[in-house]
Amino acid sequence: MSVAVLDTPAAQAATPPGVPGLPRPPTPAHIIRDDAEAIAVAQALARDVIAGAAKRDRERILPVAELDAFSQSGLWSINVPKAFGGPEVSYATLSKVVQIVAAADPSLSQISQNHLGVVAAIRTVSDLAQQSLLFGEVLKGVRFGNAFSEFGTKRAVDFATRFTDGGDHVVVSGRKFYSTGALLAHLVPIVAVDDEGRAWYAIADRNAPGLTVIDDWSGFGQRTTASGTVILDKVKVPKTHLVPGYKGYETPTADGAIFQIIQVAVDNGIAEAAIRDAIEFVRTRSRPWVDSGQDRASDDPYTIQAVGRLTLRLHAAEALQDKAGRAVDVAVASPNADTVAAAQLAVAEAKILSTEIALEASSTLFELAGTRSTLADHNLDRHWRNARTHTLHDPVRWKYAILGNHALNGVNPPLHAWS
Incomplete structure (x- = not known):
């Protein structure tokens, strides 16, 4: 199916504060059949939205048309259960979809983050009538936003609303x-x-x-x-x-791990984009260092080594993401203290590595590409800015603590949306 993005005036101007929301889609969204189609649709969408991503970031143009294409493609209903007419793809596939879109435009991908998490929560906590009603809306292409976090409360889990x-x-x-x-x-x-x-x-x-x-x-x-x-x-x-x-947090469920693995995938997408752009810049624009004895920057042995390190670490992060997705699938199918803890621990491992590679890749980009890569025209700093901002959703030092406390003392991770 086509997921081409329209170059509309609405997509080229930031929405002013306090305006009404967008109308609901005039036609139902596509419904994806299986995991393979979900990946193919995500790849097609990514090809369409990547071209304008740097401009949208530079000029802060909200991705209105791109978001419509994203949700109408069927990718926003991929975790709706089959019993309600949805694709119910695996969470390994869902996280890969999120990463593919994030590698093209991580802001666009993040907008889907809480929608997919809420869909998962509805599956866990709603009765059949409510599931049927709300999943029906999602399958039509209706998008959930979020109004979760607050300023001024003592902790993130405290709400004055x-x-x-x-x-x-x-x-x-x-x-x-x-x-x-x-x-x-x-x-x-x-x-x-x-x-x-x-x-x-x-x-x-x-x-x-x-x-x-x-x-x-x-x-x-x-x-x-x-x-x-x-x-x-x-x-x-x-x-x-x-x-x-x-x-979703009174008894062991996969809800928290699902919210977390989507964040992992966004960070891995940012890392993937940073490595991709570093390689392209070194190949086409960078000069070899004077002492390298090389005619091309891409033949510099230290640059080759650094790119190899980044590539390896990204692949390791992706492998942990995939492993975590499969653990989440087990916890969704059979939620209990053991399966949920296994999913949380796997996601914590993935979150650590996705955070580290996103920050490392987006910073090392400049070391490898050289001074001219810092010019505003290239806007390559967006990768580091995106990585540094998104990885602050929760402190990765606490992921290490979760892993260590379980390994040393057999203590399962806490049950909340950040674990």
Whole structure:
């Protein structure tokens, strides 16, 4: 199928703050048949969106048309269960899809991150009627954004946003930040707590009265994710769209590992892009060092060695990502303390290496390519900016702690969205 991106005016201008959301797609999204098609569609999409990625980053042009092509391609429903008409691809395949898109445009790929995680959570915690309703929306091409994180609370797991009962609906009030994808979503899952302090996903219509999305994301990396502020002023959400997210962490489930492996894949995609651009620059633009005795920079033995190291480390990170995906599949199929812990540990290993190679590759790029690679025209610093920004989603030092505590003391990882 074609996933060509249209060069529309909407795709060439940043959405101003506080504007209404995008209309829902006029036609249903494609439904992917199997894992092989998911990979092929991701590769086709990546070829279409890569050309404008550097320009979008430089000028902070939100990927409106690119996002429409992405979600209409069927890639946003690949973890919908087969029982509800979805492809239900493996999480090894899903993570590879995320990496392929991230290697072309990591901001675009990150926008899908929370959508895919929420789809997984609905499978875990919703009853059959709610699953049928919400999965049906996803299969049509409806995009979930997110309104999860908050400023001002003591810890990331503490939420001031609350909801009250309104009969057939709930009423949500609060303020969120880091709301990746909310600006361009059709539905916005809001993490809000009830009177017992339990966290739910209240999935609001993007254009619901009282829901305002402000495009104020100013991070130096992942610049076109629109990860800004969401203001919630007595937003009404029907109870059909109130998902008991807390249930995903009351007992062992793969929900946290799924959120995490998607982050792994984004980071590996950034590393892949940095290595690709380093190789291209060395081959076509860099000069050999005066002492190398070579006519081409690509024949410099130290450059060859460095590229070999980066390639090896990326392949190792990808292997751990694939291993983690298979462990997640086992935990999804048979969730218990052992399978979930195995998935969390495998994902923690993958997260460590994906973080390290993303940062190493995006920095080493300049050492190998030379001074001219720092010129603004090339915008190669976007790889490091993207890596440094995205790898801060959670501290990788705690991944080492998880692995060490399990190896030494037999302690399973904690159950939450960051583990």
